[in-house]
Amino acid sequence: MSQDVVIQVAYLVAAALFILGLKGLSSPATARRGNTTAALGMLLAVVVTLWYRGVVNYAMIFAGIAIGSAAGAVLAYKIRMTAMPQMVGLLNGLGGAASAFVAAAEFLRLSTQQPVFPRGEALSIGLGALIGCVTLTGSVIAFGKLQELVSGRPILFPFRNVVNGGLFLAIIGMAVYLVVSPEGAYAPAAFWGLFAASLLLGILLVIPIGGADMPVVISLLNSYSGLAASMAGFILNNTVLIVSGALVGAAGLILTQIMSKAMNRSLTNIVFGGFGAVQGGGTGGGPQGDKAARAGTAADAATMLAYARSVIFVPGYGLAVAQAQHAAAELASNLEKRGVDVKFAIHPVAGRMPGHMNVLLAEANVPYDKLYDLDQVNREFEHTDVAVVVGANDVTNPDARNVSNSPIYGMPILDVDKARSTIVIKRSLAPGFAGIDNPLFYAEKTMMVFMDAKKGLADIITEMKGL
Amino acid sequence: MVLSQEFLFPLYVFVLALFAGYDVIVKVPPILHTPLMSGANAISGIAIIGGMLVAGPNEVSVITILGVLAIALATVNVVGGFLVTDRMLQMFRRDTSPRR
Numbered sequence: 343m344s345q346d347v348v349i350q351v352a353y354l355v356a357a358a359l360f361i362l363g364l365k366g367l368s369s370p371a372t373a374r375r376g377n378t379t380a381a382l383g384m385l386l387a388v389v390v391t392l393w394y395r396g397v398v399n400y401a402m403i404f405a406g407i408a409i410g411s412a413a414g415a416v417l418a419y420k421i422r423m424t425a426m427p428q429m430v431g432l433l434n435g436l437g438g439a440a441s442a443f444v445a446a447a448e449f450l451r452l453s454t455q456q457p458v459f460p461r462g463e464a465l466s467i468g469l470g471a472l473i474g475c476v477t478l479t480g481s482v483i484a485f486g487k488l489q490e491l492v493s494g495r496p497i498l499f500p501f502r503n504v505v506n507g508g509l510f511l512a513i514i515g516m517a518v519y520l521v522v523s524p525e526g527a528y529a530p531a532a533f534w535g536l537f538a539a540s541l542l543l544g545i546l547l548v549i550p551i552g553g554a555d556m557p558v559v560i561s562l563l564n565s566y567s568g569l570a571a572s573m574a575g576f577i578l579n580n581t582v583l584i585v586s587g588a589l590v591g592a593a594g595l596i597l598t599q600i601m602s603k604a605m606n607r608s609l610t611n612i613v614f615g616g617f618g619a620v621q622g623g624g625t626g627g628g629p630q631g632d633k634a635a636r637a638g639t640a641a642d643a644a645t646m647l648a649y650a651r652s653v654i655f656v657p658g659y660g661l662a663v664a665q666a667q668h669a670a671a672e673l674a675s676n677l678e679k680r681g682v683d684v685k686f687a688i689h690p691v692a693g694r695m696p697g698h699m700n701v702l703l704a705e706a707n708v709p710y711d712k713l714y715d716l717d718q719v720n721r722e723f724e725h726t727d728v729a730v731v732v733g734a735n736d737v738t739n740p741d742a743r744n745v746s747n748s749p750i751y752g753m754p755i756l757d758v759d760k761a762r763s764t765i766v767i768k769r770s771l772a773p774g775f776a777g778i779d780n781p782l783f784y785a786e787k788t789m790m791v792f793m794d795a796k797k798g799l800a801d802i803i804t805e806m807k808g809l
Numbered sequence: 810m811v812l813s814q815e816f817l818f819p820l821y822v823f824v825l826a827l828f829a830g831y832d833v834i835v836k837v838p839p840i841l842h843t844p845l846m847s848g849a850n851a852i853s854g855i856a857i858i859g860g861m862l863v864a865g866p867n868e869v870s871v872i873t874i875l876g877v878l879a880i881a882l883a884t885v886n887v888v889g890g891f892l893v894t895d896r897m898l899q900m901f902r903r904d905t906s907p908r909r
Binding site: 357360361363364365367368369370371373374376377378380381384387388391392394396397398399402403405406407409410411413414415417418419421423426429430433434436437439440441443444446447448450451462560561564567568570571572574575576577578579580581582583584585586587588589590591592593594596597600688690695696697698700701704705707709710711712713715 | 815816819822823824826827829830831833834835836837838839840841842843844845846847848849850851852853854855856857858859860861862863864865866867868869871872873875876877878879880881882883884885886887888889890891892893894895896897898899900901902903904
């Protein structure tokens, strides 16, 4: 049938466009074109599906597309760059929901309208519902934690791993029943039970994870929504769904792995470990009694910076929260006009999402060739006159290198302590997400400027004008 | 039984796609990881196709309504995802200012 062949070829082209589009993301110069290429692939897949002879319900379909497009466009343009992790999390949940609904609809169709319910389909439907539902509710909770609607502290409940494990086994049990007897009397109960239980599992899995680990969760959920789309592809025997789902699944998994390595914690520790919960008798809390950090004013900082030859900025989540990226960019450019060499050191988990700092700084018009990742910049610190830490904490903590029983031991850090001198702009000596003290703050070479990131940077800029 | 011929071919496609995906994505520099996440997320909105196939028949039933809902949600994912990625990528520029 030539129509089928044309459609399959079109799907193949769409999948190729997705791959080529992602290839474009290998460099900032070609990235935007890559994104557009992928979008065109999506458009092609949608248009060709409309042509498919089984798809005739145009009014309802267009209504869905129109509403979705309007909502999507509004969200995309109104969202603040600092809220990007929430946005990705939310969009991801919606995609998971879509796959879950497709699984549900196919279950209904095959059980009420078709004489035979093939077992292979039942498997894909079960898995699609499981993955889609977990992704949906998991993403909603992740969104809530990032948006601070839900407490960022891990909400631990007793026996949580047992409860989650039990729930998961129950789901598997129902899935097995579905596959073994898809036409059985209890099949609907098994399917809807699986559906509901998966929704619950999504909530229970994400709630115990601390707000700081949300980037990993979102990345993982991103890959799950890809897998859910692939499952939908297996159900509907649709190759473009399978391929795209695999691409997204791979992307999510790779990013998740990168982040776990950057935090030096295994994935199981992040997902099941309840890291960051308020420990009973930890070494967290305020400044130690016998240690004193050297404090300075914005004027002192401005002097140090104006007479430096090289400066490296180390931005962290605090900078994003204070919306200080524009102030940082302005200070950087003022320093450059004075002939100072300026670099930005971006730790892989700075900010709330991998690469988030880069986006925020790009938004503030910092050219991307000034943004250096960890491997590139770490050897520069010892040749640098001043390192300026703004809103970053754990990623600069030398305990990760030196103290073997520290919770962050082994985590790759930025070697800020090797710089000739350091300025830290931070509101107080309160610990970061790891809940521990940072010896960098008490070092001889370090001067603390106890101010809000934005005000601190702005004051330094003002002071420097007089120098 | 489950590993019938019909299941094996899509499985081949899936596995090969995973390999292709891995290879392409591993080359994305850290600086672009956020647009990668939002872009890949937009592609996961391909579930819209599933919704369209399910909502295809010309009838108003629980099935087609679920399909339309899936379409609407997936479209937000797709449109929102690609547009926000484009918005981010627009901001990345090289240093074009004259050297002192």
